[in-house]
Amino acid sequence: MNPVFQRAHFLSAASGLDHAPTDQGAEVAFAGRSNAGKSSALNALCHQNRLARTSKTPGRTQQLVFFQLNDAHRLVDLPGYGFAKVSVAIKAGWQQLMANYLAERQSLRGLVVLMDIRHPLTEVDRQMLAWGQDAELPLLILLTKADKLKRGAIDKTLHQVRRELTGLPDGSALLAFSALRAIGIEAAQAWVSGQLALHSSSLAHNHSPT
Template identity: 55%
Template sequence: MNPLYHKARFLLSAPDITHLPPDTGAEVAFAGRSNAGKSSAINALTGQKSLARISKTPGRTQAINVFPLDEERRLIDLPGYGYAKVPERIRAHWRQALPRYLAERESLRGLVIIMDVRRPLTEQDAQMLEWCTHAGLSVHVLLTKADKLKRGPALNALQRLRARLDAEYPATTAQLFSASHGTGIDEIHRKLDEWLEVAGHAG
């Protein structure tokens, strides 16, 4: 792991996009359906156990959490979506705010969408992909909890998702990931290195 990712620290929780840090440098955002494993993925790729708070209650992340890596680079944890018990006024707020963030945030280099390998590309995932396509934003999909399937079915799920992405969202890349087993961490690091222009990135 590049030591840069281990330096991630919590800075603030922004209730809306106007409370984010100045729009300079470079950042990568993480989005995903509630309980898809977003917090676990962020903790795994930063080598920290509790940077992003893991809750057994879906929909807990209802603000934008900001994790600086250094003075110029940040990871952004967006609110989880698709959880029915979140009040409608909050869902409506983020339906307006997230497309604006994706389209207008100049420091945003890419979006990582977290999908459970057993339930990929939900309606809400497709909505995020549509917003990113409209914004001209690069997307990388983490198919999380890959350890919950045997290797063959997991690879089949990845192949099916890639075929659909190629047809509908051709600029989107995807990989298998398991926070508990460490599967795919090097691959997501390479993508983050590319987007954040981390020194030593090859290719």
Template identity: 40%
Template sequence: MKVNTAEIVISAVGPKQYPEGNLPEIALAGRSNVGKSSFINKMIHRKNLARTSSKPGKTQTLNFYILNESFYFVDVPGYGFAKVSKTEREAWGKMIEQYLVERDQLKAVVQLVDLRHPPSKDDVLMYEWLKYHELPVIVVATKSDKIPKGKWDKHKKVVKETLNLDPADKIVLFSSETGHGKDEAWGVLNSYLSK
């Protein structure tokens, strides 16, 4: 897909601030510093629409990006980062849960994991939670450029087994450095956006 226009519309903390209308939405979930912002920037071919940060836990709101005036990417706060208070984490949790469970416009959730390491406990919990709520999940394994190509299958197998991946769910190996997996990711996303 060619993205001609992309802009951040709002950083929301609750339903009153969500954009109005019925445009489809794709949520992006992942551990802090898994590369969500880099994924967004690579997918839309922009250097820094989504702010990348070396400090994990930077995203604390639901960030709605409108693409081609026809659908949204929704960046949700990263999970599994210890440096925020328990109260803050619980507030984020409620905000994210409310959005994911109640939002009719949500078509699918992209869960990003780091291909270099087995998915963390938080990754597994997130995947199980999404499956429990019957949300369509696309697993995107980032940082594939950091692993020799010959080892991709091995790492992919570890991700699938650790998450106990539903055979119906797609897994895409992705690199925001090289762009590997970008077309495949758009192909999968389009199938949800056109439903």
């Protein structure tokens, strides 16, 4: 594991791009439907228990939350999308914030999209993937909560999702993931490291969905 992940710490939270950190260096963003396990994944990747706040209440993340790895590299927690119990207007505001961020942020090097392996590729998941494709960002698709399924069911779901994913940008990857059972953590770290150029090589091509 690259030790830089363990040094991750909260930098800032922004309700708009004008309040985000200076658009320099490199960052990878994390997006997922409410309760897909995004905060747990961030904590697992950084080997910390309380880096990203986890909650049983859907939609807790309502801003762009930036975590500093070092002077030049960041991870970004995007607002959870989907069935959060908020008004239509607030939900539309979150969606616009994410769309603007993905389209305009020059330091963004990749997007991690987390989906519950038991319910992948919902309509809102497909919208997030489309935004990432439009921005020509390498995508890491993490099928979370893989500990809930047996090996055969995991492989079947991976195969089904891989068949449905077409036209993904170069460097994209698909992985089964479990923060609880440490499934896919090292491969996910390697992908993120590759997009941030934290080392000279990446394992992304070893897990390409195409």
